[in-house]
Amino acid sequence: MADPVASSAEHANASLAAIFAMRLRASGATPAEVVTITVLTALVLWLVLYPVGWLLWGAFHKGPPGAAEAWTLENFTEVFLDPNHWILVWRSIVVGVGVTALATAIGAPLAWLTVKTDLPGKRWVELSAIVPFFTSTFIGALAWIQLGNPTNGVLKFWFGIPTNVYSVTGIIWVTGLYMAPYMYLFTAAALRNMDTTYEEASFMSGAGLWRTLTRITYPLILPALLSGMTLVFVISMGIFGVAAILGFPAKLHLLATEIYVRSLLVPPRFGVATVSALTLMVITAALIMLQRWALRAGSYALVSGRGFRIKLYALGKWKRLAQAWCFLYALLAVILPAFVLIKVSLQPYPTPRFGPWTLENWTVFFSNDNLLGTLLRSLYLSTGGATLCVLLTAMIAHIIHRSRAPGRRLLEQVSVMPIGIPGIVMGLAMIWAYVTLPVWGTLWVVILAYMTLFMPYGVRALGANIVQIHPELEESSRVHGGSWFRTFRLIMLPLLRPGIYSTWILLFIIFIREISAAVLLTTTGTRLFPVLIFEQWTAGEFNVMSAGALLLTIIMFAVIALFKWGFKVDVIPSYR
Amino acid sequence: MGLQGGRDTVLPVREGELSSLTVAGLSKAFGDARAVADLDLKVGEGEMLVLVGPSGCGKTTTLRCIAGLERPTAGRITIGNRVVTEIDQGVFVPPEKREIGMVFQSYAVWPHMTVYDNVAYPLKAIGVLRGEIHDRVMKTLRLVQLETLADRYSSQISGGQQQRVALARSLVAEPKLLLFDEPLSNLDANLRLQMRVEIKELQKRLGFTSVYVTHDQTEAMAIADRIAVMDRGMVRQVGSPRAIYDRPANTFVAGFMGTTNLLEGSVQEVTDAEAVVRTSGGITLRAIGARGAARGATVHVSIRPEALQLCPLEKPAAAANVWPATVALSTFLGDSVLYRLEVAGHTFEVHGPSTEVFEVGSKVTLAVEPSRCTLLIE
Known part of the structure; x- marks a missing residue:
């Protein structure tokens, strides 16, 4: 009878293809399965690598896509020797870090409050943490222009709060507000899957709430937090909509908007835009690799397999404060923006005042063929x-x-x-x-x-x-x-x-x-x-x-x- | 292979006897780990063979290879007179073409189908005529007493009932071979006993051939026609439950199938059927199963706790093996008393009747018939 150890030793000198064929047979995969995997892998590789490969090719060429001329390094020298480029890189990183910090500061506590405490009205909190996920940062930015622009923003006009959304802070603020749901979802999922007995064992060992949170809960959900933060950072580094409509009026550019502007210049500077795009992708890819490295030990199996109840912490006297925090988020991310968008959509020109009113903005959608x-x-x-x-x-x-x-x-x-x-x-x-x-x-x-x-x-x-x-x-x-x-x-x-x-x-x-x-x-x-x-x-x-x-x-x-x-x-x- | 010595000595399926399943030289490796190593098995027509062993012994892998859910690294599997796996020839029949039925550990009752649809699935898959399907499904559901629940979904029935759905589904197409993968391990203790009896009754009534995997040695003995005890990917002994229990072929089987007292010693004398063994603690005993034992060889003797008799010191029992002992621990179990006894440096576990209780520290006489002392060479 064939001995698998002996037979693999026989094959030690066989070609790679033979080894692959043997592994294939040993895995028990059917021919249909192998064909499906091969086709899918080829398709996915093509989907990802074909455009990225062309981007690399383009970075080394003069001229626009489709009419590129000779190989050159000029694009790189032009971009990398331009001090302005490094300002954009720095500013983009600042935005990425700022957004990640803000989104985490909002999303993670909201998740802890809804999953692990006896906070009343959780369904509403959850809803207000999810809704901004579906509305998107771009629409949020449109609303926040009405709320927080420095000349006739609603906040300034009615409440005297001096705000300027046309700034790096504005971009971080709006993006962070609307990226918070990502952190909420990642954190809430990790907390829900965590066996409560880990925390109970900590209390039984004499640790208090703070010690349990920092020594047990936090390390256990850290992999999920890091995954969420990486995703938020990568998305916000490359975010275009918010950066453009908040940045352009102040002549404030980020890497993402710079790529857009250079591509649309007359004549377009595709080579330069392409090098900026590569810079951006290198930063995001490096960050993802950093996260993989940080999590190289693998994430913890948080689920014990047994059914378990999640023990809820009593908020006690902090209940009001927690509710206020949740309401503040709903107010800033959902209620105020929705209110101001509805208001402006019913007015003939931008104004912080109430009235005059019109339905024309709405009817135009059903009469204008281009819009419809x-x-x-x-x-x-x-x-x-x-x-x-x-x-x-x-x-x-x-x-x-x-x-x-x-x-x-x-x-x-x-x-x-x-x-x-x-x-x-x-x-x-x-x-x-x-x-x-x-x-x-x-x-x-x-x-x-x-x-x-x-x-x-x-x-x-x-x-x-x-x-x-x-x-x-x-x-x-x-x-x-x-x-x-x-x-x-x-x-x-x-x-x-x-x-x-x-x-x-x-x-x-x-x-x-x-x-x-x-x-x-x-x-x-x-x-x-x-x-x-x-x-x-x-x-x-x-x-x-x-x-x-x-x-x-x-x-x-x-x-x-x-x-x-x-x-x-x-x-x-x-x-x- | 020396380790498989018991296979040949105890109740083999004789050559030429009708065999429904033959496994020859089966090996399965996952990477470098060998789950099953050169395993041979034969299951006769209408027989229930139970594969039993500790977790990781390869019993489930063996079953999954028979089902076609795993592709073995080497070996040949024949169901009826059809070769379904022969790795050397590149033969590997996919599971759906093997005409088998299987009951899974998780029941695997499809939650999006009714009980009826679950049971009808194998018939539809093999293209049984519409009119016939209904009759056969209802007949099978009656067999497992589920005819009134045909329209329910799995979420609306109990665990025991799901188990019966899984059983009905595996039976409905009248497969050549039925496989059970720890089918009772998710049920509570009472239901497990009840289902065990029901499966055994069904098997006797319908006469299906089956391979049944469990890690529970009591379950194995209760349900099996024959048992194959597995360890580290190999079969250590095959035989009837009685033979396995009374005549274990080696220390592993003796220890795994029920509790036993294992004494190490050396053979002093060998006669036709018996041997005299002097243990490391210095007591001398007579044991059977001496075939193959040589003088001076180091051996083990297995004595089941219920085979040992306890008597008061003043009226010693008339047996060949009698030793004075001291009661070290006594645990009242209701129907019996479990003692731990000290005998010349050995510790014995003994089951005694609950009618007469010996106190801890009391001196007693321990006696056992040589026919209940099994000599183990391995």
């Missing part, structure tokens, strides 16, 4: 793109968590790589990669860019759902006569349905509100709604575009409501 057409185009794109992305990521997540075939690790690593690519960088990379191809100028380029950028979200969210499904449910089907495909169709898909729905909504919302990646990619025929809002806003159409921002928000919430009450789907995104 752009809105519909955004809806098509988000519906189709989210569907394609869910299909792709469902297959990837299923393979990552269920297959034992070699190559699945590579697929996993590549599929989460786009986390480190800022949207505007992806937009520029797509120009380099596709400008000479026939798909250029169609929505397909945008869909490809979005699918690539947001693939990690789908893989993570669906993966979290797949690991909840016991492998024996699938094995049981196989043993009782069901083929692989029958099992996927009749067992896996129905069981995964809630996860598929909630991931679809997540992607739909992200797609419909995305602006960073779209702003360089869309032209007259493919203009998307958030880009239109941005362009019209900078052209001075404050009131009509306030209505537009509200319309976009209403659509997002209508879709969420449809899924929540129509399909009974939990729409709060899940993170691993």
